[in-house]
Amino acid sequence: MIVEGYDRAVTADGTRPPEPVPGARLLFSLDPAVAYLNHGSFGAVPIGVQRAQQRIRDEADVNPMRFFQPGLVERVAHTRRHLAAFLGADPDGTALVGNATTGVATVLGSMRLSPGDEILHTDHGYGAVSLAVERECRRTGAVARTVPVPLGAGDQEIVAAVRAALRPGRTRLLVVDHITSPTARLLPVAAITATARAHDIAVLVDGAHVPGQLPVAVDAIGADFWVGNFHKWAYAPRGTAVLVVAQKWRDRIEPLVVSWEQPTGFPRSVEFQGTLDYSPWLAAPTGLFTLRTLGVEAVRAHNAALAAYGQRVVGAALGVPPDELPHPGGASVGMRLVPLPVGLVTDQREAHALRQRIADELAVEVAINAWRGQGLLRLSAQVYNRAEEFDRLARQLPAFLAGR
Incomplete structure (x- = not known):
């Protein structure tokens, strides 16, 4: 089920996004017009x-x-x-x-x-x-x-x-x-x-x-x-x-x-x-x-908390109950999964095509994989990300998938 008219709010279980790491966003040269929620694929190199x-x-x-x-x-x-x-x-x-x-x-x-x-x-x-x-x-x-x-x-x-x-x-x-x-x-x-x-x-x-x-x-x-x-x-x-x-x-x-x-x-x-x-x-x-200057533990805690928030808001927008969102198996993991509607993605060719369309039409970079015939959207969080970027994906994705 895809939920229509998603609006940002504290998630049903009380999950809140972490406070941004001060100044971290300015350390990267990423395109500000793109919500880059896929640090896990290729990383991002700080300007220094x-x-x-x-x-x-x-x-x-x-x-x-x-x-x-x-x-x-x-x-x-x-x-x-x-x-x-x-x-x-x-x-x-x-x-x-x-x-x-x-x-x-x-x-x-x-x-x-x-x-x-x-x-x-x-x-x-x-x-x-x-x-x-x-x-x-x-x-x-x-x-x-x-x-x-x-x-x-x-x-x-x-x-x-x-x-x-x-x-x-x-x-x-x-x-x-x-x-x-x-x-x-x-x-x-x-x-x-x-x-x-x-x-x-x-x-x-x-x-x-x-x-x-x-x-x-x-x-x-x-x-x-x-x-x-x-x-x-x-x-x-x-x-x-x-x-x-x-x-x-x-x-x-x-x-x-x-x-x-x-x-x-x-x-x-x-x-x-x-x-x-x-x-x-x-x-x-x-x-x-650079990592040590920001604070290694602070960066890890921020990324894990923001990924968890992103998973909850995008999952809610797609109608995935919180208890059906896959847990990463560790509290420090800065990547989270959101299952896509059944039948939407069944193989890697379809996964790559959908990922590219989301990048081109929504200006959001994510990772999508087909695992055992099920489409899985993988979200990464990094210090340059903001909760608003996950909120934007949550608002746009239901209608996008429904109209594909």
Whole structure:
């Protein structure tokens, strides 16, 4: 059911939007005519970080030889140590990569799978990661299996579903999301990892949405591999991510491209790619400086509260009862889901088309996914957002969907 004539008010359960973070909106160069409610897809780079990155590009262009040799490798290592410390990860087991999917591809290519081996992943996984798993299975003769996990499953149910799907002796790798992309769920990755490791099954945690959004101690999770993007919630330039590898695997990691750092092994063999643009990585600490200046905990609390508010007002406008709005599984998650009317979106092609129409006709950026044939609208909240932007979407969306 879609509710006509929605008007802003405190939600029925008393949910109120948080107070804006003072001055935060001015830190970004986003188009003020667009309600950008989709920070989770590509992030948004603060102006100060953009300028820091440009200074590094200028430095490279003034004298490329001086920039690339001999100190670049150590500058990258210094950045890596800074980012690893923020995540609670061993810097010697952390490599900078272009994005989480690149880290996943690096792990898959280093597993040395054989026919009969198996990769297990859930049906909440990121599409490109699932495609990478399928490609590696085609290349090696391994088999990919999917564990179905209900959208509203609790932590114990999720762990039990994964445990039941493991096949010791066949399952070589379990791929599990820390925060899922299509369904915005925080999964109990430490408990899942412990379950798999008890059967000597390696675990790869896709933490693409974690850096900056959640407090995390990566090493304490106990996973064999962990990947995460800094360009989503940690204000780094796009193209900044990390691959964290447990000690036992480090000498087995093969980079996707061989470079002059190949003899030094992981992590430098993965990081150094000749004439790659290293400016996103070198500017990433400026992003963390911006986050810390705003207040890490204040930003997380604001984003989670505003996302919850947005979910409630948009859900109310579409006639979704509050108890049917999916919970993210954690209080700090800055992304929330609103189920769309049944039959509106049944596959990703329709999801992409609807997202584009909302962007073009309503000037609102959101994410829409088709999950198990159900359309899910994903809302992200960031410090540059205001409650009024979610209110505007709530006012406009019912009539828009009804008239499509």
